Amino acid sequence: MSPALALALAGALVVLAVVAAIAIRVREGRRRAGGHLRFDPNDAGAVDLGARATLVQFSTETCSRCPQVRRLLSSYAADDDALVHVDIDLTRRPDLSARYRVLQTPTTFIVDATGAVRARFHGVPQPRALTEALAAV
Template identity: 70%
Template sequence: MSPVLALGTAAALLVLATVIGIVLRRRDGRRRDGGALYFDPVDAAAGELGSRATLVQFSTEMCARCPQVRRLLDAYAADSDGLRHVEVDLTHRPDLSARYKVLQTPTTFVVDRSGAVRARFRGVPHRHALTEALAAV
């Protein structure tokens, strides 16, 4: 392989990796539709949902960003009546990641009082997107 071809291939791979990284970073923390998922409160240690809505955080023990999300969601729950925050540790319940289609941690669901997932966030939720999702419940 010629040095020019090798250098061109390396540059193309670098550009491709950069574009993929930028796309993934821009999608992180944005609100997505909850689909037809229903959250079963038995899957959380708390066992019950909030009277208005529940913020369900899926995390693992080795997750670096999960404590940041925990503090954010705890603050939201403390400031709002009828809003509850529960955390599900997927380290001890890996079966739930398949059931709820959780591919990364942290993942946050906004669940209404009937258990329907109204919105989901991958990564650290953007504050304004979380506020909009809660207003829609």
């Protein structure tokens, strides 16, 4: 292989990696549909679901962004008595990551009073998107 071809190939790989990283960053924190998942309160130590909604945060001990999300969700729950914030540590419960299809932390679910997952966020939720998702519940 010629040096020019090798250099062009390496440059193309760098460009592809940058484009992929930008695409992932753009999608992070946005609202996604909850699908057909149902959250079981027993998975969080038999907590009572909120009258309006429950903010379920999946985190790990080594997650650097989880404390930021914990503060954000706790402030939402403190402002509204009908909201409950639950933090589940996947380090202690790795089985839940497969059950709820959690591939990264932090991941946040908005669960309605019946346990249906109405929305999910990967990464740090954008406040506007979180407010809109809560309004839709």
